[in-house]
Amino acid sequence: MKKTLLILASAFLLCCCSQKPQEPKVMARFVPERADDFVFENNLIAGRIYGKALEGNPTSPGIDIWVKKPGRLVADEWYAQAQLDPNYYHHDHGEGKDCYKVGRSLGGGGSAFIIENRIMYPATNYRSWEILEITPEKIVFVLHYPQWTVGDLTISFDKKITVTADSYFCKSEDTYYFSGDDGEPVYIAAGVFRHLADDTIQEELMLDDRYALWERASDQSQEKEDGMIGVAVYVPDADFSALSHGDDHGMVYRRVKSGDTFTYYFGSCWSKGDIKTAEDWFGLVKKLN
Numbered sequence: 001m002k003k004t005l006l007i008l009a010s011a012f013l014l015c016c017c018s019q020k021p022q023e024p025k026v027m028a029r030f031v032p033e034r035a036d037d038f039v040f041e042n043n044l045i046a047g048r049i050y051g052k053a054l055e056g057n058p059t060s061p062g063i064d065i066w067v068k069k070p071g072r073l074v075a076d077e078w079y080a081q082a083q084l085d086p087n088y089y090h091h092d093h094g095e096g097k098d099c100y101k102v103g104r105s106l107g108g109g110g111s112a113f114i115i116e117n118r119i120m121y122p123a124t125n126y127r128s129w130e131i132l133e134i135t136p137e138k139i140v141f142v143l144h145y146p147q148w149t150v151g152d153l154t155i156s157f158d159k160k161i162t163v164t165a166d167s168y169f170c171k172s173e174d175t176y177y178f179s180g181d182d183g184e185p186v187y188i189a190a191g192v193f194r195h196l197a198d199d200t201i202q203e204e205l206m207l208d209d210r211y212a213l214w215e216r217a218s219d220q221s222q223e224k225e226d227g228m229i230g231v232a233v234y235v236p237d238a239d240f241s242a243l244s245h246g247d248d249h250g251m252v253y254r255r256v257k258s259g260d261t262f263t264y265y266f267g268s269c270w271s272k273g274d275i276k277t278a279e280d281w282f283g284l285v286k287k288l289n
Contacts, residue, residue, distance in 0.1 A: 022136040025165035027073050030129055034079055038129055038143060040163050040170070041075045044068075045268055046096070047108065048075075049143060049159075050125045061122055061145065061159075062107025062193065067217075067229060067270035068096030090222035096270065099225040101218040105193040106249055108231045109266025111174045113155055114187040114253065117245045120155065123148035137165045152180040168275070168284065169234070169267035178258045185257050190233040190264040191249040202228065203278040204250065205285060209238035211250035212285040214278035228271040230281035234288045235264040 028040040036051025046066040050058065066089070068074055074096065078089040089098045104121065106112055113120040126143035133140040140162045147156040155178045162171040176188055192211055194201060195218040205212040212232035217225035235252040244251050256262050265288060269275040275284065 024073065024136040026134075026137065026139045026163050027075065028131065028134075028139045028141050028161075028163060031079055034082060036125075038126065038141070039075045039079070040139070040141070040161060041066075041068075041073050042163050042165050042167065043073070044070050044166065044168050044273070045170075046075050047268070050102075052125055052127055055125050058102065058104050059121070059123070059125055060102055060104050060107070061110045061112065061125070062102040062105045063109045063266060064098070064102045065100040065108040065229065065231065065268045066096060066098050067100070067227070067268070067272070069270070069273050071095070087222055090219075092223065092225075096272075097223070097225075099217040099219050099223070100229065101195065101198070102193065106191040107193055108268050109172070109190060109192060109233045109264075111159075111172065111188055111190045111262060111264065113150070113157075113176060113178070114189050114251075115150065115153075117242075119189075119191070119244060119249070120150045122155075122157075126159070132160070139163050154179050167267075168269050169232075169265045169288065172264055172266060174262045174264075175259065176256065176262065183257065185255040187239075187253045188256050188262040189244075189251040189253040190235050190262075190266065191244065191251040192231045192233055194243075194248055194250060196248060203282075205232075205282045206241050206250060207286075208241055209236065209252060210234040210285055210288065211241050211252055212282055213250065214281055228278075230269040230271075230275060230278070232268070232281070232285045233264055233266050234285065235262075236289075 025043040031037040035053040039048045081088040128144045157176040160173040200215040203214045241252045
């Protein structure tokens, strides 16, 4: 009996020890080697948010989309190659690239403080960050934007993003703090930049609580891109959706008080991946709940 138990125990230990660690499907990190970017990625999508070193070029809370094919994580490799060739990730080497123009906008799903239907951009890019949770399937991080003033208002906000494996969407929980408004609720909105000057938009979807578009690449300065990009935001319990002042963003709005959490989802896809058409993309966006 003892011999049998020893054999079984040995077999169990051998099985456990021979199991390979789970390959991560998500990542996010501060990128000091490339202008203080903060990059995030799962096995389907990738993107980055601009840090201090890029202020003025641009100063923007927008999400910069990196299109990629489903499969492995690529951001660390792209950044490493960019140390040798700064334009490396603007070219498709078989798995994707950066072909999305953000500028001073909300890009592919940033949020903003709204006054009289105008976007009140932060005075700086994010200035500090924290990683709150990390597993092979999920990573959670927070970006902190310091105070700035708009008229009599003083505003700051923290952006908490959850990236999960196997999803085209990330969850954003943005907490805005503001004073000087007598405690009245204000509108916060999640938005998608509409590249009007580049004539990229092919189709759009606007419902009460979500906005999506299907467009050509907005930045073809390095290499022409013949694929299409899908972008969307979804705000549970939204008050309404509308185009912003100047029609340069599709926005989804909700009123909040100082310190409340504005929760929404932002996502993207590339037609050279698994989602090939606007119909496919809008169908996925409509299923969000």
